[in-house]
Amino acid sequence: MSILVACDHENGQFGAATLNAVSAATEIGGDIHLLVAGDTSNSIAAHAAAIAGVAKVLVADGAEYAHGIAENLAPLICDLATGYSHILAPATTTGKNIMPRVAALLDVMQISDIIKVLDANSFQRPIYAGNALATVRSDEAVKVITVRSTAFEAAAASGGSAAIESIGNTGDAGLSSYVKSELSSSERPELTSAPIVISGGRGMQDGANFAMLERVADKLGAAVGASRAAVDAGFVPNDYQVGQTGKVVAPDLYVAVGISGAIQHLAGMKDSKVIVAINKDDEAPIFQVADFGLVADLFDAVPEFEKEIG
Amino acid sequence: MKVLVPVKRVIDYNVKVRVKADNSGVELANVKMAMNPFDEIAVEQALRLKEAGGADEVVVVSIGPSQNQETIRTALAMGADRGLHIEASHDIEPLAVAKLLKAVVDRETPGLVLVGKQAIDDDCNQTGQMLAALLGWAQGTFVSALEIAGDKAKIVREVDGGLEHLEIKMPAIISVDLRLNEPRYASLPNIMKAKKKPLDSLSVDALGVDVSPRLTVVKVEEPATRQAGIKVADVKELVDKLKNEAKVI
Numbered sequence: 001m002s003i004l005v006a007c008d009h010e011n012g013q014f015g016a017a018t019l020n021a022v023s024a025a026t027e028i029g030g031d032i033h034l035l036v037a038g039d040t041s042n043s044i045a046a047h048a049a050a051i052a053g054v055a056k057v058l059v060a061d062g063a064e065y066a067h068g069i070a071e072n073l074a075p076l077i078c079d080l081a082t083g084y085s086h087i088l089a090p091a092t093t094t095g096k097n098i099m100p101r102v103a104a105l106l107d108v109m110q111i112s113d114i115i116k117v118l119d120a121n122s123f124q125r126p127i128y129a130g131n132a133l134a135t136v137r138s139d140e141a142v143k144v145i146t147v148r149s150t151a152f153e154a155a156a157a158s159g160g161s162a163a164i165e166s167i168g169n170t171g172d173a174g175l176s177s178y179v180k181s182e183l184s185s186s187e188r189p190e191l192t193s194a195p196i197v198i199s200g201g202r203g204m205q206d207g208a209n210f211a212m213l214e215r216v217a218d219k220l221g222a223a224v225g226a227s228r229a230a231v232d233a234g235f236v237p238n239d240y241q242v243g244q245t246g247k248v249v250a251p252d253l254y255v256a257v258g259i260s261g262a263i264q265h266l267a268g269m270k271d272s273k274v275i276v277a278i279n280k281d282d283e284a285p286i287f288q289v290a291d292f293g294l295v296a297d298l299f300d301a302v303p304e305f306e307k308e309i310g
Numbered sequence: 311m312k313v314l315v316p317v318k319r320v321i322d323y324n325v326k327v328r329v330k331a332d333n334s335g336v337e338l339a340n341v342k343m344a345m346n347p348f349d350e351i352a353v354e355q356a357l358r359l360k361e362a363g364g365a366d367e368v369v370v371v372s373i374g375p376s377q378n379q380e381t382i383r384t385a386l387a388m389g390a391d392r393g394l395h396i397e398a399s400h401d402i403e404p405l406a407v408a409k410l411l412k413a414v415v416d417r418e419t420p421g422l423v424l425v426g427k428q429a430i431d432d433d434c435n436q437t438g439q440m441l442a443a444l445l446g447w448a449q450g451t452f453v454s455a456l457e458i459a460g461d462k463a464k465i466v467r468e469v470d471g472g473l474e475h476l477e478i479k480m481p482a483i484i485s486v487d488l489r490l491n492e493p494r495y496a497s498l499p500n501i502m503k504a505k506k507k508p509l510d511s512l513s514v515d516a517l518g519v520d521v522s523p524r525l526t527v528v529k530v531e532e533p534a535t536r537q538a539g540i541k542v543a544d545v546k547e548l549v550d551k552l553k554n555e556a557k558v559i
Contacts, residue, residue, distance in 0.1 A: 010471060067474070070439065070449055093469040097451045100404070100439035109405045109524035112434045122528060127432050128327045132336050135528040175448035175482075179464070179475035192470075196558070220559055228488065238454065238468045238489065245348075245428065245488060247470065253558040263326065270536060274556045276548065282541075291539035291556065294548050301545055308549040309559060 001030035001120070004058075004080060006089040006098070007048050010068070011181075012040040014047040016193050017090035019154035021147040022051055025088055026155065027117040031055045034162070035080065037065035037073055045164050052156035057164045064172035067181075068094040071173040074101035079170060081106055081142050085120070091146035103144040110144045111136060115151035129244040129267035149192060150250035150271060184237050186224075188214075191240070194223035196253045197272070199242055200235070201227035201265075203258020203279065203298055207235035212302045213257060219309055225249065225269075227259045243268035258298045261286025278302070311421035313356040313365045315390065316411055317349040317372045319381040320431040333529040345381050348426025350388075351486045354493040355456065356424050357389045364458055365422070367391050371414055373398050373407055379509060386504035387496035393509035394418075398521065402514075404432075406521040408440035413517040415445060420481065422463075427452050427485040438485035448478035451485040 003025040008015025018034070025032045034048040037060040048057045058080070064072040077098070081087060087102065089095035091113045103110035115133070116124035122137045123145065191197065198213050198220070210224065217224050225247070226240040242249055244267040254272035259265060261277070261284055269275070270289050277290035280297050287293040294301060321327055321336070322344040328337045345353075359365040370385040371394040372378040382393035396410055415423065428435035442449035448463075450456075454473070455466035458480065467474045468487045496504070514521050542548045552559045 069476075070451075071442075074443060093452060093467075096435050097439065097449070100436035101443040101449065103436070104405060104408055104440035104443035107405075109403050110434070110436050111525065112436060126533070127530070128321070128336060129430065129433065130533060131327045132329050132530050133533050134530045137526040137528055138524065139526075140524055174479070176450075176476055176478045179477055181469075181472065181474050183472040232489065237472060238487075239470060239472045244430065244433070253552070253556070264323070274552070274558050275536075275539070276552070287541070288538060289536045292548055292551050293539060293541045294545065295541060296545070304545040305549065308545055 001085045002033060002083060003028055003030045003086040003088060004033050004035055004084045006077060006087070006095065007034050007036045007044065008090050008092050008094050009036070009038060009044045010094070012043060014044055015090065015092065016154065016190065017092050017149040019051065019157060020149040020152040021088050021090045022053060022155040023152040024114065024117055024147045025086070026053050028086055028120050030085065033058060035060070035077065037076055039063045039066040049162040049164050050158045050160050052159040054160050054162040057162050058167050059164060060167050060169055062169045064169070067178040068097060069176050069178065070098040070101045071175040072170070073098050074105055075170045075173070077102045078105045084142060086143045086145060088145045088147055091148050095146045099144055099146050106142055106144065108140040108142055108144055109138065110146070111138055112146050113148045114145055115148050129263055130270065131263065148248060150248050184239050188217055189221065189223045191223040191225055191242070192247050192249055195251050196220045196222035197225050197249050197251045198222050198255040198257065199225035199227065199259060200230055200257050201259030202229035202233065204230055204235055210236055216302065216306045216309070219306065227265045256286050256290070257302060259286055260284045261289065311365050312367045312369060312418060313359060314415065314418055314420035314423045315349070315352050315356050315368065315370050315385065316423070316425055316437070317353065317370055317381055317385055318346040318426070318429045319343050319372060319374055319378045320346045320429055323347055323430055329530055329532045333531055335527065335530050343377070345384050346426050346429045348428060348486060350493040351488065351490050352424040352426050353385045353388055353390060354491045355486060358491065359458070369394060369418060369420065371396065371411070373402055373410055375399060382509055383504050384496065386507045386509070387501040388494055389500065392507060395509060395511045396517065397511060397513050402521050403523055403525065404434050404436035405440055405524065406519065407437050408444055409519045410514065410517055410521070411441050412444045413519055422481060423483045425483065425485050427487055438483050442483040445483070448482040449485070450476060450478050450482060452487045453484050454487050454489045456484060456490065
């Protein structure tokens with residue numbers, strides 16, 4: 001049994017979520033091959049080959065594979081599919097974009113966002129924003145799967161020495177072309193892998209007030225997130241959003257500031273190890289999941305918190 | 311240009327779902343149902359295209375039991391022109407939904423299909439991409455801005471790192487994200503008018519699609535619930551707990 005894992009990368013940066021998908025593949029069991037497709041594939045391939053547990057790295061080099069264009073990548077993955085029992089990708093926006101296209105071309109039903117491997121055919125995945133967990137079994141010849149990163153430990157990024165093999169290109173479908181990206185640049189850790197996350201909600205009142213959270217984040221080495229309400233209000237960009245349809249995080253510490261705690265937000269953070277809620281409404285549902293709740297005006301509490309953590 | 315919008319009937323997003331005692335699924339009896347919120351955004355976008363002169367007909371399709379006709383009527387009350395109900399008695403997986411929608415696209419030949427990026431019940435996030443694959447069309451997923459000019463669509467996608475701009479060839483499948491628009495409410499006169507708008511019904515068999523499930527749901531269970539924590543009196547106590555008890559800072 002062999003498992004193909006589609007490597008996530010963007011702008012020459014290796015996507016850390018790939019490591020969690022490799023761990024899921026290890027739990028399924030079998031030879032693990034990584035597919036690296038892009039126009040800067042060689043440096044990424046070296047990175048992929050060093051991951052512990054990876055037997056082989058397949059490299060498809062071509063401009064048509066840059067920027068995760070699904071219309072070009074799906075045929076490439078489908079061409080490889082016959083050799084594999086499982087095809088995995090991290091459930092990032094790239095994986096979520098490409099994998100269903102792969103599954104449909106292979107005429108198999110995808111299993112999205114798995115959080116547990118029970119055996120080679122059975123997986124657990126959240127439904128209804130994580131308010132229920134479904135165990136599903138697939139008897140498809142090839143199992144196409146996306147993996148929720150926070151549910152699996154990251155595989156060691158070094159220690160492996162996989163063979164690197166070049167594969168042929170399937171060409172440009174001519175359906176979709178990349179124009180540009182507007183990426184948020186930040187010196188802080190990436191939201192989905194940060195050990196500490198501090199998020200603001202509607203209670204922040206204004207985007208400028210997020211500077212308070214940023215100062216705390218910088219002291220703690222934390223990432224800054226937000227609720228949907230804060231993103232919709234234009235306080236912060238979309239990539240800050242934690243929740244059912246945004247990012248799913250599970251840090252050691254999650255600090256929710258001025259967030260009421262709609263189920264859609266809880267879906268994105270309730271697996272955090274320790275949850276702190278700061279909200280002036282003591283009835284806010286966020287307190288039902290918080291380990292430590294502080295009923296206070298955030299405009300007093302956050303600056304004091306910054307001072308106290310030293 | 312005709313725009314096709316598939317809509318799904320799901321448990322209302324405000325309802326706290328309950329898992330059935332026999333672990334076979336979630337309780338749907340006597341639960342408030344509504345149009346999938348992402349699909350509402352897709353309907354709204356289709357209507358805005360029509361109002362701006364970029365579309366001449368908005369057709370809404372829904373797959374499921376007869377109650378799905380209510381969901382279609384909701385879209386018609388928002389302003390869609392025509393509805394199509396595909397009768398299905400059991401849950402249909404995204405792959406089969408995509409196959410049914412492909413059959414509808416073959417009949418209706420729309421120039422654009424607008425779909426919600428995911429349904430808030432199964433959270434699969436598959437149907438749009440699968441339909442694009444089956445049609446061999448371009449797919450613009452998680453779209454927060456859309457501009458159509460001739461045979462091209464300029465789209466902005468919400469991605470993990472921020473925003474991504476693409477240009478895709480029409481006809482296309484576009485899956486919409488939260489911030490594309492804010493859906494309108496249907497006015498009472500429009501709700502009345504919607505009752506007279508055409509709504510056709512078709513059976514799954516008439517479309518010649520095999521919809522038998524590929525996955526077996528072994529069980530559905532409640533997630534582990536978090537223990538309710540404590541309230542701290544002030545920031546000093548909070549920091550003390552985090553440092554000395556939880557040891558996370």
